[in-house]
Amino acid sequence: MDKKRAIPEGYMTVGELAGKMGTTVRTLQYYDREGLLSPSSESEGGRRLYTYKDMIRLHQIQALKSLGFSLGDIKNRLISLDTPEEVAEALTGQAQSIREKIWQLSETLEAVEALKAEVVQMQEVDFKKYADIVVNLQLHNEYYWLIKHFDDDMLDHIRERFDQESGMDFMERFQDVCSRALVFQSQKLSPEDEQVQSLAAEFWGMVMEFTGGDMSMLPKLMEFGSLTTQQAAVNEYLQPALELYFRKCGSDPFQEVQP
Incomplete structure (x- = not known):
């Protein structure tokens, strides 16, 4: 109970934040070392504490990471989130990145469907280009959609x-x-x-x-x-x-x- 009372209202421990956001304590510690996400405070007992603002920043990091950005890219894209305008700017950038990813995946789906149609109709297939697409899909390469162009x-x-x-x-x-x-x-x-x-x-x-x-x-x-x-x-x-x-x-x- 004493341990719980030592955590001020509106703050959470690294373990609590990791649990809420579906990540690990080790990942959050790594983000701290890399300067991506540092705790906002520290308890009297020396426990590292995070706020809900930190949670939103972590969501930014997770969203950009899922879109294929490296940690270096993410660090350059993070916004301070101190004002409503900055939050809106962050969400606008995130939405644009998602639209880009949807477009890329749509392009790849179109290329795969076209190759599938050729196989079904027993037409000549460009296996050289097909192989390029397959290799890049296996690599989870975000640039594979370019191949069709x-x-x-x-x-x-x-x-x-x-x-x-x-x-x-x-x-x-x-x-x-x-x-x-x-x-x-x-x-x-x-x-x-x-x-x-x-x-x-x-x-x-x-x-x-x-x-x-x-x-x-x-x-x-x-x-x-x-x-x-x-x-x-x-x-x-x-x-x-x-x-x-x-x-x-x-x-x-x-x-x-x-x-």
């Missing part, structure tokens, strides 16, 4: 340049660049800002890494850049920064590949 030349290029491990590593690094771009956008940093220019250079470096310097692939990549709302927002934000970066470099590769 790639032509054979693009798929062959990807197979030659990347294996499963290097491909996933590239996409994780690219997602990290995009996440930082969205953070800079929310902070209203200008294209001239040193951080934005550094990010533009990193973004272009990844484009070069993907294409292997083959500028003929740029038009296709520009098409893929508009497939999701998030990527379209990243591209729109970085475009002025890239134009400034290219001017400093003395060339515009996008202009050079225009017909």
